[in-house]
Each structure stands twice: as C-alpha cells, then as structure tokens.
Amino acid sequence: MTNKDALKHYDVNQYRTPDGYTSDIAVFTITSEKTGVYKPPEMTLKLMLIKRSVKDAEDNPNIEAEKWALPGGFVETSETAFEAARRELEEETSVKDVHLKHFGVYDRPGRDPRGWIISNAHYAIVPEHDLTARKANDDAAEVKLFSLDELKTIALAFDHDTIIIDAIKMITSDLLQTTVAKAFLPKAFTYSELQAVLLTVTNDPAIASHQSFARKIKTLPFIQEVKGQTTSRTSKKPTQLYQFNDMEVVKPIYTARY
Amino acid sequence: MTNKDALKHYDVNQYRTPDGYTSDIAVFTITSEKTGVYKPPEMTLKLMLIKRSVKDAEDNPNIEAEKWALPGGFVETSETAFEAARRELEEETSVKDVHLKHFGVYDRPGRDPRGWIISNAHYAIVPEHDLTARKANDDAAEVKLFSLDELKTIALAFDHDTIIIDAIKMITSDLLQTTVAKAFLPKAFTYSELQAVLLTVTNDPAIASHQSFARKIKTLPFIQEVKGQTTSRTSKKPTQLYQFNDMEVVKPIYTARY
DNA sequence: ATTAACAAACAACAATTTGTTAATTGAAAG
C-alpha cells in the first residue's frame, strides 16, 4: 500500500500541535410553568450552566474558579467530540439519548490560559424532568438553569459568553427551520404545546395566533394527527394529539410571505 | 489573579493531545454557460478539488497520493482555523475577501493515517473568474472543478467524501434559507440571475416560474431595486437591477406553504 | 424601414391561503 511508504517519511511533529481538545455542551431545556389545570403551559427556554468550584478534584486551585461555565471536558483519543459530549452529558445528568448537535468550534489563540485548547461546541436538548435528577460532580460546585435574560447578567468562564450567544442563535433558528422542536415535546403533543415551544424563541404573529396555528398544523407535511388519540392535559375539552413524522423540509426565504 | 495560581498546578500534558489541527475548505463556484447573447445564463454549482501529487514538497512519497482532496493545511498556533482557511485559500487561488463559513469538524479516530488529526471544515464561495487565476502549488498536482454529479464518480482522500456531502448539504440550505446567494452574484443583479443561482440547488416551482419569481422579488424585504439602474446582460429589453440589503431573515417552516 | 424574435414587464382572473371575528363544542367545577 502506497500510504505506508508515505507514512515512513511523515514527521508528526513538524507542526506545533494543540495542547488539548475539549467538547463543550450547551444544555437547553424548557421549563413548563403550569398556569392551572386544564390550561396550556407557559414555557421558558433555559440553559444549564455549572459553577466552577474553587478547588478541582485533586484539591488544587481550579482555573476560572467561581465563574459559570458550560459543562464539558477533554476529548479522549478513542472518541469523537460528539461522543465525548454524549459521555460527559451522561456523567453530568445521567441522561442518555439526548438530542445533540455540533454548532461551532472555538480556537482563538489565548482563549484558554492553559494553552492552545480547541473547543468543539454542541447544544443538547434535555427534557426538564431529566434534569431534576442532575447532580454536581467534583469539578462543578453548583448547577443552575438560566433563562436567556438572566444569562446577560452573570460572569462566564473562558470565552463561554461567545459560545453561548452562538448556541442561542443556532437553537433559535433550528427550532424554527427544522423539526428539532420534537426533542422538547412528548411523542404525541397538542397544537398548543408545540405552539408554546415555538413561542419561546419567536413572536411571529402567524405562530402566536391560536386560530391560525391550529388551522395550519393540519396542513404541515412533517406533522400528522395521531388518529383518534386525544388528551385533556391542556383543556377540559379533549384535544387532538399530533406527532412528527420523519420528513425533513427546507423552505426557501424566497418563497415565504413577508 | 487567582487564575495564575491555578495555572501553576495545571499540567498541560495530563491528557493525550491531538497530533494536528487542520483547516479544510470546500471551494464552491458557479460556472455560467452563456446560452447566447441577451440570454440569461445556465448556471451549474461546482466544487474545486486538488489532486494530491505523488511526491510532496520535500520529494518524499505523499500521503493519499493521486486522490482528489479538499484544499487545506495545518493551522498555526497564532491563528484560528477560519483565518488559516482564508490564508490557504489566498495561497491556493490568490483570492482575498471570499465568503467563508465553518460547517463541521471531522475528528473520527483513524480518519487520517498520520495520527490524531482534527479537521475544521469550511465552505467558500468564489466567483468563477477568480478561479481562472488559480495555479497548482507543490502539493497539488492538478486543480479541477467538479459538478455535483461528477463528484460521485471519483476517488477522494481521507474522509473527504463525508466532508463533501456535508458541505453540499450546508451550502444548499444556506443558499435557500439565508442571503449567501449574494456571494455568487455581482453587487447588482437581475431577477433571472438570482433565479439561476437558486435553481442550481432547487427545483421549487415557485422559484422556477419566471412570472412568479419576477413578481415575488419585488416584495422580498432583504432585496431592493437599484433605482433607475438597468442592464442588457440577459435580454434585449433593459431589465431592472436589484441588490441585497443587510437584512437577515429567519422564516419558520411552520408558516410556509406546502 | 419593416418585421421577427425574445426576455422582461405587466395585466387579469381564478384558486388558494391568511387574518379576523364570531359561534359552537365538550367536559369540569360550582
């Protein structure tokens, strides 16, 4: 094999190599504040952050201590950053099968005082009740959910402020332009539950109007009725359940209404 | 400063570090085949690839020789992968100010036989005439533009087949869902030129129909008429020129028509 | 000078979708 010969001559150290490769995760959840029985919930999009502890696991002073940060950690040689994110998320929250998506790389020289460390950033969507089982580990003194407004007011470690801005931008456009909203919802949901999810990131009147949205959901090719299935979660009158099918759509901005 | 104390205890070598960090670029262009004078052009989306030479710059056997590959190279400590992409693209094609966007990271263990090498992938949009000035460098025996159909038939280096599939997916959805189309067009363009760009990645009837698209372009909030400016590039009758303004829009799939 | 050719622009009308307001339904709660 000709690659073998070439490898003999290849010196892996002719370039300076990074000092580390980390995987960070912006964990989003939507908290549902029930406004009463037989009412649709009020939903708020929140981001989970951990407070970096004063001492690390070996009892040494911790870097960027007492600031809020995205959960994450070093990627191992045997895994991808995506797999590392899944592993770390399970260590942190004991949740498997979360929706996870890469959204950016952060590699600005000097972004981490420990050296040339590249961060591969992902966002995750975790249902609220799965986060209640979360627990702080050695490196994380505290875990807390922040609304997008609260985020503006706190001190963040490293360049996590930049990463978080990008994460919010990405989850916002994905919620509106893809079917990820399904990761926030039960398999079968009502039109008003879907609507509440979307309203956490938009105030588009065509989505905010009950009549328009209830009429529209019936015609969306990527959503279908669950025939004969209803629930009374959101109203006294039993209401139709819907589910996403596996269709993915891309709609041009050039054919939309303005 | 408390970070200083923490750094004394931080051992940069406690984790295995990557053997390299590269920046790869999927360079897209649209070739305009003029179908005649005073006619709108036929456009085709193409990807520029380089053929890896048998020997490298030091006259040693080259890795993945004679396969087609994305241009790219190692990121230096003093720069981001994005800056490296810009630098390499200028070295390769002598073009500055190209539209450039990150779209993925490739870090599967074993993807590169030289070691643990992480690729940060970008796509670039370069006007066709800027690519004519391109020249092969030491590492690149040959440079060629491939249509999306031709790409399926050739041997690609490393995991560049996967990277290219993702690049095409990304530029397709960006062309339709953002205003990047402007990077393929002159500052002022006709409705049929914009239409031709979009038709390289979609066959949506609302875009393909001349009447519908010509009527629609007047109502798009992110495009405006260049008052009183016309051209005869595409027809004998002088036709109105348009330009993108700086508005960015996000249109939900939930309010589109199906 | 007249005419053919042709993309762009415009017109017109039916079909469809949306915005809006109002009425109805079904079950819970008092």
Next chain:
DNA sequence: CTTTCAATTAACAAATTGTTGTTTGTTAAT
C-alpha cells in the same frame, strides 16, 4: 343547571399565488 374555557368550526374579506395571455423595448435579419 349554569358558568367557564380551550379547542374547534364557520364564515367572509383581504392578500397571495398559479396561470395564461398581452405589451414593451431592443436587437438583428430581411
């Protein structure tokens, strides 16, 4: 029995789209 309320249905005007056909401005051939 009545009230309450989210969901659903109805109805109609307003706006947008699909479609077909006509006009316009210019080039090029006769």
